[in-house]
Amino acid sequence: GDSVTQMEGPVTLSEEAFLTINCTYTATGYPSLFWYVQYPGEGLQLLLKATKADDKGSNKGFEATYRKETTSFHLEKGSVQVSDSAVYFCALSDRAGGTSYGKLTFGQGTILTVHP
Amino acid sequence: GAGVSQTPSNKVTEKGKYVELRCDPISGHTALYWYRQSLGQGPEFLIYFQGTGAADDSGLPNDRFFAVRPEGSVSTLKIQRTERGDSAVYLCASSLFTGQSYEQYFGPGTRLTVT
Numbered sequence: 001g002d003s004v005t006q007m008e009g010p011v012t013l014s015e016e017a018f019l020t021i022n023c024t025y026t027a028t029g030y031p032s033l034f035w036y037v038q039y040p041g042e043g044l045q046l047l048l049k050a051t052k053a054d055d056k057g058s059n060k061g062f063e064a065t066y067r068k069e070t071t072s073f074h075l076e077k078g079s080v081q082v083s084d085s086a087v088y089f090c091a092l093s094d095r096a097g098g099t100s101y102g103k104l105t106f107g108q109g110t111i112l113t114v115h116p
Numbered sequence: 117g118a119g120v121s122q123t124p125s126n127k128v129t130e131k132g133k134y135v136e137l138r139c140d141p142i143s144g145h146t147a148l149y150w151y152r153q154s155l156g157q158g159p160e161f162l163i164y165f166q167g168t169g170a171a172d173d174s175g176l177p178n179d180r181f182f183a184v185r186p187e188g189s190v191s192t193l194k195i196q197r198t199e200r201g202d203s204a205v206y207l208c209a210s211s212l213f214t215g216q217s218y219e220q221y222f223g224p225g226t227r228l229t230v231t
Contacts, residue, residue, distance in 0.1 A: 044209075108156070
């Protein structure tokens with residue numbers, strides 16, 4: 001079955017540091033890929049997505065590129081802020097269309113803490 | 117512009133009791149999902165509704181769990197004879213098909229604690 005593996009956390013960085021959170025996946029076909037973020041005390045929010053190979057999703061300074069050859073979707077940000085402290089989840093769903101309905105398979109989450 | 121709402125936000129119950137968790141999706145979203153998130157883990161799929169029907173209930177852990185969506189909007193997740201292992205955050209999401217992918221919008225969750 002489908003699965004998502006994220007780098008082990010927690011990750012602790014100083015403000016303005018470079019961030020990478022690794023994500024690899026196993027899936028049949030060509031899934032859509034997502035990063036969700038969960039800020040303290042809040043619900044899951046979609047951060048960015050990519051629906052086909054070589055697509056780059058971006059939002060709020062975060063980026064991730066859909067790499068089919070390495071089955072990866074690593075999250076990056078050039079300069080993190082204290083306000084980026086949250087739990088980040090990588091996820092995939094079947095490609096839309098046909099019998100697909102977008103059921104998400106999540107990684108285990110990576111806790112990011114950014115210090116001033 | 118209301119998002120997905122879930123009630124209650126917290127529920128504490130005794131082992132063996134029956135509980136109902138409610139989800140109110142975003143207006144106009146026909147697809148609705150339930151997930152369960154255990155401490156330190158990512159959400160795990162439970163059930164999916166398209167309209168009133170449960171199109172995929174393969175994630176329900178056993179027959180103590182049941183969900184309904186009688187009018188194609190609000191959904192209720194029902195758990196009978198609760199066990200301590202049922203303690204988790206139960207998340208509801210509704211989605212919109214964008215033409216390329218389904219974008220799911222999550223509610224804040226119901227934290228269930230079984231004592």
